[in-house]
Amino acid sequence: MPTSPEMQAFASGFPIALLHITVSVLMLLAAAGVYIVLTPHKEISLVRQGNVAAAVDLGGALVGLAIPLAFSLKGSTSLVDVALWGVATVVIQLLVYRMVDLVLHGLPKRIRDGEMAAAAMLVGAKLATAMIVAAAVAA
Numbered sequence: 001m002p003t004s005p006e007m008q009a010f011a012s013g014f015p016i017a018l019l020h021i022t023v024s025v026l027m028l029l030a031a032a033g034v035y036i037v038l039t040p041h042k043e044i045s046l047v048r049q050g051n052v053a054a055a056v057d058l059g060g061a062l063v064g065l066a067i068p069l070a071f072s073l074k075g076s077t078s079l080v081d082v083a084l085w086g087v088a089t090v091v092i093q094l095l096v097y098r099m100v101d102l103v104l105h106g107l108p109k110r111i112r113d114g115e116m117a118a119a120a121m122l123v124g125a126k127l128a129t130a131m132i133v134a135a136a137v138a139a
Helices: 005-038 043-048 052-075 079-104 107-112 116-138
Strands: none
Touching: 005 052, 005 079, 043 052, 043 107, 052 079, 052 107, 052 116, 079 107, 079 116, 107 116
């Protein structure tokens, strides 16, 4: 029974796409884990306690990490590309966290205290940086 070129392309491309997606999701989880371990406040515990600022911070970190990973996935030619850009993304996001902490003074305490203004500023910085990194990755 003949198959269409579209079905053949799907059959040959789907396993590769699935592998790249799996690696990217694992990179995102690993990056989020590194971010959580290296930030002085414990986001997961704070979120479980109902701290909205911590939830916004962690959500912003996830999106900020995912955007460049998505762009690297789109333009990657290998799993090594995805992995290298994943590591670079984590390092850049941690640097952004530190820069915002320097500007706002006492960011971990502000997040622990539930200060939404600090969380919003941090998320804005993370997303802005993520977009710039994504554009650089896609170039």
